[in-house]
């Protein structure tokens with residue numbers, strides 16, 4: 001008997017509630033590092049085990065009790081098996097209990113509040129009244145980044161948030177309200193500059209309500225900020241951590257793990273340091289070419305991961321949500337629309353958001369490079385940000401100590 005006769009494919013799925021809560025599509029579990037099914041090879045029949053790896057779906061809600069969800073398995077038809085002995089095989093309703101981890105990040109909010117007073121995800125309060133562009137948040141394995149701009153708002157005494165750039169891969173959303181970065185001059189734009197590019201609708205969810213902005217990553221990590229109506233600075237930038245940030249967040253927001261003593265891990269470092277060394281390490285120097293506010297930012301040409309392949313090589317695991325089974329008449333996995341694979345976190349944003357934004361084709365970095373020269377909007381916003389002629393990046397700025405304590 002040929003081995004193919006004894007190779008069978010089984011769909012694995014967990015019905016979706018098809019609802020949208022907290023901006024996240026509902027689901028029960030995600031399959032980890034495997035498609036929406038399992039394959040039994042010739043050699044698997046007998047005493048060998050074939051495993052289905054599942055991860056609890058992140059719903060951004062605190063579930064006080066374990067959540068119960070059901071896993072279903074059903075056969076596909078093997079065309080080489082004339083007897084069709086497995087054709088109608090199915091197991092419905094394998095009970096899976098999902099323990100909640102959202103409670104671990106309950107209240108984990110990183111804040112950059114003018115001038116800027118900082119709070120890490122774990123609640124440590126410190127001061128960073130410096131000028132320049134900073135990495136407020138970065139994920140250790142996912143292509144998620146948030147950059148902020150601080151420029152003078154009270155001469156030589158305080159700086160204020162005046163730019164926020166949120167990036168997931170080649171998709172981004174950028175808002176900027178200042179014209180220059182300066183410790184001496186305030187130059188505010190009369191109208192805030194906004195710039196967006198979405199490669200896939202579910203790369204970022206962007207909600208703008210009046211002067212208030214909320215940008216959500218697929219992991220559920222959420223960035224929010226408001227533009228002040230009286231001075232056009234951005235009052236505060238807040239980032240709410242998600243489960244995916246645990247032991248994985250970098251930047252000024254610090255390492256999320258419930259322990260404030262290790263929050264000040266500098267860029268490229270592995271152990272915590274003082275706040276000055278920490279803050280300066282996450283400042284993006286003027287000429288480094290990696291600021292998301294810079295037209296030629298190398299972030300936009302980053303080819304270390306492939307967009308359409310969907311799998312970032314540095315990501316630890318990939319996930320599939322499998323909301324329904326495929327057709328019985330298939331062999332191998334003919335996957336239905338309700339399947340989302342190659343996700344970098346076991347969560348996904350609701351479809352249908354971002355109604356006002358148009359999608360761009362961002363299939364690869366070459367495309368991205370071409371766009372950056374053709375799209376006049378790009379040149380418009382990105383070329384405007386300048387540094388004050390008197391700006392001395394290496395100057396030692398005195399940071400005023402207002403608070404330096406644990407919450």
Ligand SMILES: [Ca+2]
Pocket residue numbers: 058059060061062063100101102
């Ligand atoms: Ca939960």
Ligand SMILES: [Ca+2]
Pocket residue numbers: 122254255256257258259260261262263
């Ligand atoms: Ca920590």
